[in-house]
Amino acid sequence: MNLQEHISLKPYTTFRIGGNARYFVIAKTEAEIIEAVAFAREHQLPVGLIGAGCNLIIRDDQVIDAVIIKIATQGVSIEGNEVYAEAGVSFSALTAKTHQAGLVGLEWCPSVPASVGGAIRGNAGAFGGETKDLLTSVRVLRDGLVCEIPKDDIEFAYRYSMFKDSENTDIILSGLFTLQPGDVEEARTQVREFIQRKQQNQPVGVACSGCIFQNYDERKITEQKLLNQYPQLVEFNKQGIIPSGYLIEQAGLKGTKVGGVEVSSKHANYIINPNNDATFADVQALITKIQDRVKEVFGVCIKEEAVYLDQYLRYR
Numbered sequence: 001m002n003l004q005e006h007i008s009l010k011p012y013t014t015f016r017i018g019g020n021a022r023y024f025v026i027a028k029t030e031a032e033i034i035e036a037v038a039f040a041r042e043h044q045l046p047v048g049l050i051g052a053g054c055n056l057i058i059r060d061d062q063v064i065d066a067v068i069i070k071i072a073t074q075g076v077s078i079e080g081n082e083v084y085a086e087a088g089v090s091f092s093a094l095t096a097k098t099h100q101a102g103l104v105g106l107e108w109c110p111s112v113p114a115s116v117g118g119a120i121r122g123n124a125g126a127f128g129g130e131t132k133d134l135l136t137s138v139r140v141l142r143d144g145l146v147c148e149i150p151k152d153d154i155e156f157a158y159r160y161s162m163f164k165d166s167e168n169t170d171i172i173l174s175g176l177f178t179l180q181p182g183d184v185e186e187a188r189t190q191v192r193e194f195i196q197r198k199q200q201n202q203p204v205g206v207a208c209s210g211c212i213f214q215n216y217d218e219r220k221i222t223e224q225k226l227l228n229q230y231p232q233l234v235e236f237n238k239q240g241i242i243p244s245g246y247l248i249e250q251a252g253l254k255g256t257k258v259g260g261v262e263v264s265s266k267h268a269n270y271i272i273n274p275n276n277d278a279t280f281a282d283v284q285a286l287i288t289k290i291q292d293r294v295k296e297v298f299g300v301c302i303k304e305e306a307v308y309l310d311q312y313l314r315y316r
Ligand SMILES: Cc1cc2nc3c(=O)[nH]c(=O)nc-3n(C[C@H](O)[C@H](O)[C@H](O)COP(=O)(O)OP(=O)(O)OC[C@H]3O[C@@H](n4cnc5c(N)ncnc54)[C@H](O)[C@@H]3O)c2cc1C
Pocket: 014, 048, 049, 050, 051, 052, 053, 054, 055, 056, 071, 087, 111, 112, 113, 114, 115, 116, 117, 118, 119, 120, 121, 122, 123, 124, 125, 126, 163, 170, 171, 172, 173, 202, 203, 208, 209, 210, 211, 307, 309, 312
């Protein structure tokens, strides 16, 4: 295990924001993950996990007094229809390997930047597919022991699994997926189409985290003046969910800047860090500004979706 001290976490997130970790390990094997956790226990420090770092906001105003493990395991093995993938494998690498083996089913995955572990934790999804769909079981490190959890025990829901629970301390080591043989050329074409569609309406080639706010599903917006001014709200009310990106855009916030961050002009639920020089305080200030303005215009509070690393530091 290569244990490093006082390492900046900024390069390990797609948002390119973050301060130093007291201890940092890039774990390339399960044994290294286990060793890093044992080190943390010995020193009574919490453990934080980074997968592909695509949904993480990391503070930069203090040293993160923890052992931060970048999950970098890369193993994929395929036997028949069963695909075993370690937690650090990227969704694009996983899908490419399944296609090489003649298996299909994960075509939406390369359009979502994620590691297998991060995706299982949040049940990531796109184009109607969700991580849970073809998953059979998950191996985790729990209280120092490796155990296997069948899918049905994981309490998956929309962008949720039990691994998100505030009490959960499991470290996802790998996932077992069951796919089907199929037309690989057609599947590869579909991958390209999904990526293109994503690129049309999400920020590309610029530092950002995933969607910053959860879509709004608490109550309907019924004020007649608002329904007249924003007729699309009637449709959203019927569906029971109002995209936060819509509320932010209609509140006139696209392109709004605070310090180094701004609301993406492509998709209003993304905050971008175009010059890689934004601070955690900039992000906080912009989030507050967005929430205040949406409340002012629509009378509703939108809640954050992105994950704060320091909120998930655990004694594992
Ligand atoms: C441009 C862009 C587009 C996106 N589009 C989508 C989309 O269409 N659909 C969608 O669902 N998401 C989307 N996201 C969000 C992101 O891709 C997902 O949330 C993804 O699942 C995050 O995976 P990750 O490996 O990057 O996790 P990270 O960001 O590294 O971590 C997220 C959380 O998971 C925890 N974690 C990571 N690895 C493990 C592990 N092995 N065991 C336990 N916990 C772990 C971390 O501690 C953290 O709490 C997008 C993000 C970006 C930047």
